[in-house]
Each structure stands twice: as C-alpha cells, then as structure tokens.
Amino acid sequence: MGDALLIRGGTVLDPSQEINEPRDVLIRDGLIEAVEKDIGPERAARTLDASGLTVTPGFVDIHTHLREPGGEASESVASGTRAAAAGGFTTVFCMPNTTPVCDSPLVVRSIIDRAREAGHARVLPVASVTTGMAGERLNDYRILLDAGAGAFSDDGLPVENAAMMRRAMQAIVHLGVPIMDHCEDMSLTGPGVIHDGPVAARLGLPGIPRLSESLLVARDCALALETGAHLHVCHVSNVESVEAIRHFKARGANVTAEVSPHHLVLTDEAVEAFDVHAKMKPPLCEESDRQVLIEALEDGTLDIIATDHAPHAPGRKETLIDQSPFGILGFESAFPVLYREFVAAGRWSLEFLISRMTHRPAAIVGGEWGTLRPGRPADIALLSLGRPWTYERSWSRSRNSPWLGETFDAGVAATVFGGQVVHGADRFDG
Ligand SMILES: [Zn+2]
Known part of the structure; x- marks a missing residue:
C-alpha cells in the first residue's frame, strides 16, 4: 500500500475532467492514482473521511x-x-x-x-x-x-x-x-x-x-x-x-x-x-x-x-x-x-x-496542476459548503483584509498538497 491515502465519501468536482459526483480519490506517492466510485479502504494505509465535503483540485x-x-x-x-x-x-x-x-x-x-x-x-x-x-x-x-x-x-x-x-x-x-x-x-x-x-x-x-x-x-x-x-x-x-x-x-x-x-x-x-x-x-x-x-x-x-x-x-x-x-x-x-x-x-x-x-x-502558465487526473500531483482542496465559516485569523503575517472577522456560508475545510494534509489536519484526527 506504500504511503497511499484515500479521500473517501466526498463529492468530487473537477472541471478539467467534467466530474461532479460522489467519488473517492486514491493518492499514492504524492500523485493522484484513481478518482473512482467506492474505492475500498483496503487499498490505502490511511483514510480521510470527506463525507459532506466537496473535493476539488x-x-x-x-x-x-x-x-x-x-x-x-x-x-x-x-x-x-x-x-x-x-x-x-x-x-x-x-x-x-x-x-x-x-x-x-x-x-x-x-x-x-x-x-x-x-x-x-x-x-x-x-x-x-x-x-x-x-x-x-x-x-x-x-x-x-x-x-x-x-x-x-x-x-x-x-x-x-x-x-x-x-x-x-x-x-x-x-x-x-x-x-x-x-x-x-x-x-x-x-x-x-x-x-x-x-x-x-x-x-x-x-x-x-x-x-x-x-x-x-x-x-x-x-x-x-x-x-x-x-x-x-x-x-x-x-x-x-x-x-x-x-x-x-x-x-x-x-x-x-x-x-x-x-x-x-x-x-x-x-x-x-x-x-x-x-x-x-x-x-x-x-x-x-x-x-x-x-x-x-x-x-x-x-x-x-x-x-x-x-x-x-x-x-x-x-x-x-x-x-x-x-x-x-x-x-x-x-x-x-x-x-x-x-x-x-x-x-x-x-x-x-x-x-x-x-x-x-x-x-x-503551462502548468500540469489544477486537475485530479491520475498521474498528476495530489493537490486537493476540501470545501465545506452551506456551513458557517468565520475568517477569524490569518496565517499571513499581515492583517490587511476587509473581510477579516466576517462569517461566510462556505470555507476551505482542508488542503492536501503533494499527498500531504497541509491544512485542516485536525479535522481528521481520531
Ligand atoms: Zn500589479
């Protein structure tokens, strides 16, 4: 299984492939391996539960x-x-x-x-x-x-x-x-x-x-x-x-x-x-x-x-x-x-x-990113839609946003970069 990671139960929206339906995403060695329906958890060492989330590039x-x-x-x-x-x-x-x-x-x-x-x-x-x-x-x-x-x-x-x-x-x-x-x-x-x-x-x-x-x-x-x-x-x-x-x-x-x-x-x-x-x-x-x-x-x-x-x-x-x-x-x-x-x-x-x-x-810019095509880097955003998200802090060193402090009806729940969860990992603990 290597370092395979399975993102399971979400709705995949990938405009580059015209996919917009429930699918699982299997990641191996930092790359997208498969975007399919009902990928078995036995194919990955780790699983992220994406139910209720929209999974985009x-x-x-x-x-x-x-x-x-x-x-x-x-x-x-x-x-x-x-x-x-x-x-x-x-x-x-x-x-x-x-x-x-x-x-x-x-x-x-x-x-x-x-x-x-x-x-x-x-x-x-x-x-x-x-x-x-x-x-x-x-x-x-x-x-x-x-x-x-x-x-x-x-x-x-x-x-x-x-x-x-x-x-x-x-x-x-x-x-x-x-x-x-x-x-x-x-x-x-x-x-x-x-x-x-x-x-x-x-x-x-x-x-x-x-x-x-x-x-x-x-x-x-x-x-x-x-x-x-x-x-x-x-x-x-x-x-x-x-x-x-x-x-x-x-x-x-x-x-x-x-x-x-x-x-x-x-x-x-x-x-x-x-x-x-x-x-x-x-x-x-x-x-x-x-x-x-x-x-x-x-x-x-x-x-x-x-x-x-x-x-x-x-x-x-x-x-x-x-x-x-x-x-x-x-x-x-x-x-x-x-x-x-x-x-x-x-x-x-x-x-x-x-x-x-x-x-x-x-x-x-001629880049191969922005897609969930198999073989491409496993760069993924997991979006939470229709639930409140407050812009309460910034990871930037600066604070110059007119929207800081506002609550929105959608947000980024987690981000995966090169197969690693780089934001929102706490969401998947336990
Ligand atoms: Zn400029």
Missing part, C-alpha cells in the same frame, strides 16, 4: 506577493504559503518586486528552496522583465526559466518604455510563458490614491483615471498582436480595459487576462469611510465597471481569477489613506467571498468558479 493563483526576500515584516514564503494552504491554494506564483528584485537565478532558486522547506504549497517565482525592475535592460529569460521561474513581470510597476516591452515580447515569444503585465501609466496615476470618480471628489482625494490602466492595456495588446507573444494582463479593473482586451483578442492577439476577487466584489464606495483596506492598484472602480468585469469573466474576455495577495505589515498599512500602501490579502478570503457573492447568490455554478481558480490559470 487545489487552487492555482498565478498572481501573489510573498514579500521574501526583503519584506519579511509583511510576509515570508513560509507564512504566505501557509495562508495559501488555508485558502485551498496549492500552487502560487509570486511577483518579483522584492528586495532584491527577483531577476537572478540565485533569487529564483532561493524562493523555491524556501517553499520546499516550508512544504505548504508549490511556489513558482515570477522573474522580472527588466533588471532590477528599472525598465532599462532585459533579463536573460532562458537562464531564469532554467532556474525555475514560471513567468515574467515587473508587477508593481509597468514596463514604461514601449520599445523595451516590444523587445521583451520578442524575447519570450518562443519560451512558452507569458509576460504578466501590470498596466499603469504612471504619468496619469500621478499622486492618485483611489479611482478618479465621485467618491474621490467627495472625499477630496487625488484620483487615478481609468486611462492609466487602459492606455497600457491597449498598447501592450497591440504589441502582443504584432510580436505574437503571450501577454497576460494582470488585475483588470475597468470597462475600458475590458474593451481593449476584447478588441485585440478578436483580432487574434495571444492575450489572456485575470481579475481579482476584490474587483469582482467591491467598488470605490468601499473607500467612503477612508477605509485603507479598499485602497489597491489598480483602484476599485464604479459599479458599472464591476458589472462589466463580471460579464467579461462570464463571456471569456477575462480568463481567470487571481488574488493579487498583497500583504502589508499592520504598522505600514493602517495609517492615513493617502499614505497607506496599495493592496490587500487574498488567499484565505478568495473562495468564501466569491462563493457567497456569486455561487450562493445563484449567478454562477460552483463548477464555473472552480474552473477559473484551477485548471484554467494553470493552462495560462
């Missing part, structure tokens, strides 16, 4: 910030991946805006080593497009991929120079990975704090216009069309960006795009009480933008959901809103928030939501 998040190296007051690879496990995520990509920037094989390998030591989730570092994210020199992408990088991005900053971005696209076009694009025209953002709309006007805060994002979305989609490179647009926030993506996709550009849970659920109204947990980049826009984002995810213009998990140490984030850094936590709230807002409310099937958090994001 572990979630895949291709846009997160783990802050290590250099930002350990806010997060570490170990604390961030522990929070990921608590949220059902088993594969995460972390952005390179660390100190030093992730632009060398040394930093790529050190992040991967830290993740292996911690053992909570698989981490693929996103290496920077330009050296030091300074926008002046391209990195050697082949060497960074060989070291274990999963994609390229200067996230946190745009690649401001169009010729530089074009050369970067020409360099990655045959490498099989995307450039993940933080689209922001810094000259239009200026001192902006929140979306340039009625709320900013009422509060007297400097605004960030929609064009700050959508101008660069249009520019880089045009470059993707010309070069044939795969461009992945990060955290799309407004109607004008959606229209640009739709236009260039229709013309054949190799463009994919993500939307974050907070942009799907919140608007700039959330800033009304000067709430620092509603301050992020790109800024939360208006209800009409939010509706367009939801429809764009539904019609495929936006491909996937990514959290943009952005921890900031309590001492830094909880200050005056114009001084507070941009961004909020994402891992632990993503599934409960989206389940409540869209699945429990009857707008999406659970399958729709899970597919956009599992095999679809994996496909964008």
